Amino acid sequence: MANLKALRIRIDSVKSTQKITSAMKLVSASKLRRAQIRAEAARPYAERMERMLATLAASAAGNPSAPALLVGNGREATHLIIAVTADRGLAGAFNTNVGRAARALAQRLEAEGKKVKIAAIGRKGRDYLRRDYGDRIVFDVSYAGRKQIEFADAEAIAARVIALMQEGAFDVCTLVYNRFVSVISQVATEARLIPAPVAEAPAAAGNGVAAVYEFEPEEEALLAHLLPQNLAVQIYKALIESAAGEQGARMTAMDNATRNAGDMIKRLTLVYNRSRQANITRELIEIISGAEAV
Amino acid sequence: MPTALEIVSPERLLLSRAVDMVVIPAAEGELGVLPGHAPAIVLLRGGLLRIFEGPQETSRMFVAGGFAEITPERCTVLANEAMPLAEVSKSAAERRLHAAEAAYEAVDKADIAARDAALDQVQSARAMLAVAEAP
Numbered sequence: 001m002a003n004l005k006a007l008r009i010r011i012d013s014v015k016s017t018q019k020i021t022s023a024m025k026l027v028s029a030s031k032l033r034r035a036q037i038r039a040e041a042a043r044p045y046a047e048r049m050e051r052m053l054a055t056l057a058a059s060a061a062g063n064p065s066a067p068a069l070l071v072g073n074g075r076e077a078t079h080l081i082i083a084v085t086a087d088r089g090l091a092g093a094f095n096t097n098v099g100r101a102a103r104a105l106a107q108r109l110e111a112e113g114k115k116v117k118i119a120a121i122g123r124k125g126r127d128y129l130r131r132d133y134g135d136r137i138v139f140d141v142s143y144a145g146r147k148q149i150e151f152a153d154a155e156a157i158a159a160r161v162i163a164l165m166q167e168g169a170f171d172v173c174t175l176v177y178n179r180f181v182s183v184i185s186q187v188a189t190e191a192r193l194i195p196a197p198v199a200e201a202p203a204a205a206g207n208g209v210a211a212v213y214e215f216e217p218e219e220e221a222l223l224a225h226l227l228p229q230n231l232a233v234q235i236y237k238a239l240i241e242s243a244a245g246e247q248g249a250r251m252t253a254m255d256n257a258t259r260n261a262g263d264m265i266k267r268l269t270l271v272y273n274r275s276r277q278a279n280i281t282r283e284l285i286e287i288i289s290g291a292e293a294v
Numbered sequence: 295m296p297t298a299l300e301i302v303s304p305e306r307l308l309l310s311r312a313v314d315m316v317v318i319p320a321a322e323g324e325l326g327v328l329p330g331h332a333p334a335i336v337l338l339r340g341g342l343l344r345i346f347e348g349p350q351e352t353s354r355m356f357v358a359g360g361f362a363e364i365t366p367e368r369c370t371v372l373a374n375e376a377m378p379l380a381e382v383s384k385s386a387a388e389r390r391l392h393a394a395e396a397a398y399e400a401v402d403k404a405d406i407a408a409r410d411a412a413l414d415q416v417q418s419a420r421a422m423l424a425v426a427e428a429p
Contacts, residue, residue, distance in 0.1 A: 041307065048370050052363050052370075055363075213333045213334060214334040217337060236304055
């Protein structure tokens with residue numbers, strides 16, 4: 001029979017764990033709302049940027065001197081994987097999912113005989129990828145202790161990526177991040193950054209409007225400004241979606257943890273009450289049989 | 295038929311409404327956009343964006359560079375940063391100008407792209423200061 005005092009302590013400990021998890025759930029819920037609003041506020045810019053880029057890309061397509069950021073440098077030997085994760089854990093499988101997706105991608109590319117380089121955004125992803133791919137991490141960024149992510153942060157990452165590109169350190173760049181589908185669902189997604197995916201470009205050219213755009217200054221100069229900006233916007237979008245997803249994942253994880261702790265308290269309390277009852281019965285039997293013996 | 299004007303910065307949608315005319319600070323000079331303007335994509339420099347409704351100028355906004363997409367029906371301004379005039383402060387503008395000038399001093403003058411980018415920053419900061427000082 002379990003010791004009553006030990007059970008009591010155990011129940012108290014689970015209760016305090018439950019208090020922490022339910023507090024974390026509430027905090028995540030309120031942070032999630034803010035993060036979601038930010039993610040939605042950033043969407044119009046990203047959408048219009050895409051539309052503009054599609055127009056420009058359509059008219060630059062086929063141009064042999066098109067910038068490398070748009071069409072790549074024609075090689076596919078070295079890949080840069082940018083993995084976006086959170087800086088903090090206790091969010092279920094949120095960070096592991098991105099880490100696993102990045103690792104699967106790296107394994108696939110290396111199996112094809114290509115070289116892989118990794119940029120880790122977020123402390124958790126860096127720690128995860130460092131184990132297997134420590135020598136391939138070219139830079140890592142952490143926003144631990146920061147309240148929210150600004151556009152300037154995305155610009156800083158984009159600048160580093162562009163600098164690496166100009167050094168010829170990689171040919172193709174892929175972003176791996178958690179796409180925010182809903183509060184309870186975040187999907188680890190791969191998005192190609194360089195060369196820019198211009199799948200929509202033929203459609204834009206097809207409707208005839210794109211062809212008559214005037215450019216000021218001329219296309220190349222415009223693209224030279226637009227492409228780095230687009231890269232920053234894509235990264236910013238991934239960062240804030242990931243930030244919103246992190247809060248959603250943590251909320252779900254903490255909700256589960258709170259519920260599990262509740263179940264455990266119920267079970268332990270039952271055992272505790274039974275033991276107590278058994279003890280009382282035993283003592284009564286002892287007293288009665290003692291009295292009878294006299 | 296008015297032009298549907300939209301001003302967006304990476305962080306939010308600042309303005310979306312129909313206006314009669316908007317004057318945008320394009321890289322190669324101010325550009326007035328009226329309904330029916332030929333489709334164009336232009337680069338912006340830092341400067342003042344002015345909105346006209348009827349014959350009157352109804353509001354002004356500072357944009358720190360960016361792009362604009364113009365079609366006969368709409369004008370979409372993708373500003374790197376945009377703020378209503380009331381939010382432009384002289385001290386912030388001066389700080390930014392100092393930072394931009396320091397960055398320009400530090401930049402490798404042989405690297406034309408980097409030099410031009412730094413120069414754009416200086417120009418944008420100067421425009422911000424001019425806007426802040428204007429009555």
